[in-house]
Amino acid sequence: MIYTKTGDNGTTSLVGGTRVKKCDPRVEAYGTVDELNAHVGVLAEMIRTEHEGYFDILKGVQNNLFIVQTLLATEADCKYELPPLPDDAVEKLEGEIDRLQERLPRLRNFVIPGGTLAGAQCHVARTVCRRAERRIVEMAETAPVADEIGRYINRLSDFLFVLSRYLVVAAKAEESIYTN
Secondary structure: OOOOOOOOOOEEEOEOOOEEEOOOHHHHHHHHHHHHHHHHHHHHHHHOOOOHHHHHHHHHHHHHHHHHHHHHOEOOOOOOOOOOOOOOHHHHHHHHHHHHHHOOOOOOOOEEOOOOHHHHHHHHHHHHHHHHHHHHHHHOOOOOOOHHHHHHHHHHHHHHHHHHHHHHHHOOOOOEEOOO
């Protein structure tokens, strides 16, 4: 059954069984990563046919985000064997950032989200990624969070920014640049 009715009182279970309020910093952290994952899924579908390589990369990101959600939702003393975030997850994002940067004009101004629908969706995902990072930092004040999770989420927001620029340039559209 999809509904259990156990959350009707405003609580939910962590992986390990402890019940916490749905506004708990841990739930906020993994819930925001879940929201990010949904935005990345929209982006992946938007670019599926035109940028198949980046579609595949984004699907890998979604798998990693699911792992992050699970790790954030798991109690420290949980007995379950959980999949770890891949050791090279951060390095893969950095490699993609470097490859994309080589194809882009030098950035001289702030970029305003837009240019193309896919470029704008990258920025939506990027801003949710930054919020997820803030929620993870908040959670870390009361529960252990592996360092690689923070590094991955931080690097993912950078990747989404650079990918947005690439998608706009590849579409031969103009980047929206902040002017004062």
